[in-house]
Amino acid sequence: MTGEFCIGIDLGGTNLRIALLDAKYKIEDRESLSTRRFKNRRSLIAAIGKSVDNILARNRLKTKNILGVGIGLPGQVDFVRGIVHSLTNIRGWREVNLKRILQTKLRLPVFLDNDVKLMTLAEYTLGAARGAQNAVCLTLGTGVGGGIILEGRLYRGCSNAAGEIGHLPLNENGHRCNCGGFACLETYIGNNTILKKARKIFKEDISLEEVSRRARFRDHKAIEFWSDVGLHLGNALTGVVNILNPDVIVIGGGVANAGKVLFGQVKKVLSGRAMRVQASNVKIMPAKLGNDAGLIGAAIMVKAGVENR
Amino acid sequence: MTGEFCIGIDLGGTNLRIALLDAKYKIEDRESLSTRRFKNRRSLIAAIGKSVDNILARNRLKTKNILGVGIGLPGQVDFVRGIVHSLTNIRGWREVNLKRILQTKLRLPVFLDNDVKLMTLAEYTLGAARGAQNAVCLTLGTGVGGGIILEGRLYRGCSNAAGEIGHLPLNENGHRCNCGGFACLETYIGNNTILKKARKIFKEDISLEEVSRRARFRDHKAIEFWSDVGLHLGNALTGVVNILNPDVIVIGGGVANAGKVLFGQVKKVLSGRAMRVQASNVKIMPAKLGNDAGLIGAAIMVKAGVENR
Numbered sequence: 308m309t310g311e312f313c314i315g316i317d318l319g320g321t322n323l324r325i326a327l328l329d330a331k332y333k334i335e336d337r338e339s340l341s342t343r344r345f346k347n348r349r350s351l352i353a354a355i356g357k358s359v360d361n362i363l364a365r366n367r368l369k370t371k372n373i374l375g376v377g378i379g380l381p382g383q384v385d386f387v388r389g390i391v392h393s394l395t396n397i398r399g400w401r402e403v404n405l406k407r408i409l410q411t412k413l414r415l416p417v418f419l420d421n422d423v424k425l426m427t428l429a430e431y432t433l434g435a436a437r438g439a440q441n442a443v444c445l446t447l448g449t450g451v452g453g454g455i456i457l458e459g460r461l462y463r464g465c466s467n468a469a470g471e472i473g474h475l476p477l478n479e480n481g482h483r484c485n486c487g488g489f490a491c492l493e494t495y496i497g498n499n500t501i502l503k504k505a506r507k508i509f510k511e512d513i514s515l516e517e518v519s520r521r522a523r524f525r526d527h528k529a530i531e532f533w534s535d536v537g538l539h540l541g542n543a544l545t546g547v548v549n550i551l552n553p554d555v556i557v558i559g560g561g562v563a564n565a566g567k568v569l570f571g572q573v574k575k576v577l578s579g580r581a582m583r584v585q586a587s588n589v590k591i592m593p594a595k596l597g598n599d600a601g602l603i604g605a606a607i608m609v610k611a612g613v614e615n616r
Numbered sequence: 617m618t619g620e621f622c623i624g625i626d627l628g629g630t631n632l633r634i635a636l637l638d639a640k641y642k643i644e645d646r647e648s649l650s651t652r653r654f655k656n657r658r659s660l661i662a663a664i665g666k667s668v669d670n671i672l673a674r675n676r677l678k679t680k681n682i683l684g685v686g687i688g689l690p691g692q693v694d695f696v697r698g699i700v701h702s703l704t705n706i707r708g709w710r711e712v713n714l715k716r717i718l719q720t721k722l723r724l725p726v727f728l729d730n731d732v733k734l735m736t737l738a739e740y741t742l743g744a745a746r747g748a749q750n751a752v753c754l755t756l757g758t759g760v761g762g763g764i765i766l767e768g769r770l771y772r773g774c775s776n777a778a779g780e781i782g783h784l785p786l787n788e789n790g791h792r793c794n795c796g797g798f799a800c801l802e803t804y805i806g807n808n809t810i811l812k813k814a815r816k817i818f819k820e821d822i823s824l825e826e827v828s829r830r831a832r833f834r835d836h837k838a839i840e841f842w843s844d845v846g847l848h849l850g851n852a853l854t855g856v857v858n859i860l861n862p863d864v865i866v867i868g869g870g871v872a873n874a875g876k877v878l879f880g881q882v883k884k885v886l887s888g889r890a891m892r893v894q895a896s897n898v899k900i901m902p903a904k905l906g907n908d909a910g911l912i913g914a915a916i917m918v919k920a921g922v923e924n925r
Contacts, residue, residue, distance in 0.1 A: 383893060441774050457766055464861025465750050468893040474858040478787045479851050488889045546784040546855055552773025580797045584777040
C-alpha cells in the first residue's frame with residue numbers, strides 16, 4: 308500500500324490548512340491553524356512539519372504511505388521549479404524555494420502552485436467543471452482569482468501567470484489596482500470595494516453575507532446591489548467568453564453565495580453582449596467543492612506530478 | 617512524388633486568391649480574382665474549380681501530385697465538419713457544406729478554417745511567432761481578427777469560435793458593434809472608424825496609408841492619431857496578456873504598417889498597465905508573412921489534416 312494517501316496544504320491569508328486525502332481525494336483528517344499567529348516564514352514552515360507529523364501519527368501512517376505533499380499558495384509561484392515568487396497578504400515570501408525546503412524537512416515529494424489554479428483543477432476533476440473541455444474558474448474574495456482549463460489541461464501560460472481574470476480591465480480609465488494597473492475587474496468587485504459600497508447603501512455596518520441573505524428575501528436594495536456586481540462580472544466575462552469560447556465558467560468564493568441574483572445577472576449580460584456562438588455554448592455554474600477545493604486540487608497535483616516523473 | 621504540393625485558397629471580401637505551394641510552403645504559382653465579380657456562391661465555387669484546373673495544367677501537375685486543398689474564409693466556420701456558418705461581407709453563405717461540395721468537384725481532400733486562424737498558423741510555423749509556446753495573432757483591418765496558439769497548437773475553443781480579440785470590450789459602455797455587443801475593440805480601431813476619425817482630424821479625404829506615411833515623417837497630428845489607436849489596442853492587449861500570459865503577440869494587417877508609433881505605444885501601455893510578470897515576458901512583433909499568410913496557413917492546415925487522418 309505504498310503511497311495511497313496525499314497531504315494537501317492550503318495556505319491562505321487567514322488560515323493554514325493541512326489535510327490527509329485518500330486515493331479518491333476524500334479528506335480523512337485535517338488540521339487548521341491561524342496564519343497570523345506565525346511571526347515569520349520559518350515558524351510557519353515548522354508548523355507545517357509538525358502538523359504533517361501529527362496527522363501521520365494520528366492515522367498510523369508512515370512516510371511510505373504518502374505519495375507526496377501538495378501546497379496551494381495565494382500568490383505568484385514557479386510551479387516547475389517549486390519557488391514562491393511572492394504572496395499576497397503574507398509577508399516575507401520573496402523568491403523562496405519552498406519545494407526544496409519542505410522536501411528536505413518532510414522527506415516526501417513536494418509540489419506547489421497558485422491556490423486558484425488548484426481550485427480550478429479540483430472543480431475540473433471532481434466538481435462543477437467535470438467533463439468540460441475548456442473551463443474557466445473564478446474565485447470572488449478580497450482578490451478575484453482565476454484559473455483556466457484548456458483542452459482538458461490546466462493552462463499556465465509562458466511564466467505560470469495565466470488566468471488573472473481579476474485583472475482584466477473593465478474600462479480604459481478607473482481606479483488603481485494592487486496589481487499596478489487600473490480599472491481591473493478586482494477594483495470593481497473585490498470584497499473590500501463592494502463591502503464599502505454596501506455600508507454606504509445600507510447605512511449600517513453590514514456584512515456581505517447579510518446582503519446576500521436580504522437578496523434571498525427579495526430586499527430591493529440588496530437585489531440591486533448584487534445585480535450591479537453581476538453587471539461588472541458579466542462585462543468582464545464577455546471578453547473571456549469571446550476570446551476563450553469555453554464550455555463552462557465556474558464561479559466560487561464567498562460572494563458567489565449571493566446566488567440567483569448574481570448568476571442571473573451574469574447570464575443576462577452574456578446573452579446581451581457576448582458573441583452569439585460563444586454565449587450560447589457556455590454554462591455559468593456555481594463552484595461545487597467549497598472551501599476544500601484547494602486541498603483537493605493540491606492532492607490532484609501531487610498524483611499528476613508523481614505519475615509524470 | 618505523390619502529394620508533394622498543396623493548393624491554398626484565401627477568400628476575402630475583395631479578392632479570391634488561389635495558389636500552388638510546394639512542400640516547404642513556397643508559393644509556386646497563383647491566380648487572383650475579384651470576389652465581387654461573382655453573383656452567387658455557385659459561380660464562385662465554379663471559379664475555384666477552374667483556377668485549380670488552370671494551375672495544375674500550367675504546372676503540369678495531376679491530382680495525385682496534390683496533397684489537398686486548404687481554404688481560409690472570413691467568417692465563422694466549423695473546422696471539423698467543413699461547414700461555413702456565415703461569412704462577413706460576402707452574401708449567400710449560411711450553413712454551406714463547402715468541404716463536401718469541393719471534395720466532390722476537385723476529387724481532393726479539402727480543409728477549411730477561418731482566415732485569421734490560418735494566418736496565425738502561418739505566423740507561428742514560419743513567421744514572427746516561430747518558436748513561441750503561446751502566441752496571440754491579430755489582424756487589423758475593417759474587422760479586427762485574432763488567433764491563438766497555446767502550447768504549440770492552434771486553440772479553437774469549444775465551438776471553434778475562440779480568439780475574437782476584436783470583440784474584447786474596452787469599456788462598460790460604448791458604441792454598438794457588428795457582433796451584437798458594444799464597446800468592442802473593433803469599434804475603436806476598425807478601419808472604418810479610424811478612417812472617419814482621420815478625415816475629421818486632417819480635414820481632407822486622406823487614406824490610412826497616407827496617415828502612416830506622415831507619421832514616419834514625424835507629422836505631429838499623424839503621430840497623435842496612431843498613438844491613440846495604439847492606446848486602445850494596448851488597453852485591449854493588457855487584458856489578453858494578463859489572462860493568457862503569451863510569449864509573443866503578432867500584429868498584422870494594413871494598420872500595422874503605421875509601424876513604430878503604433879508598436880511603441882502598445883508596448884508603453886502594456887508596461888504601464890499589465891501585470892509585471894506577464895508584461896515582462898511578452899514580445900510585441902509585426903507580422904512577417906504579409907498578404908500571403910492566409911495561403912501559407914491553408915497549406916499548413918492541409919498537411920496537418922492529411923497527416924492526422
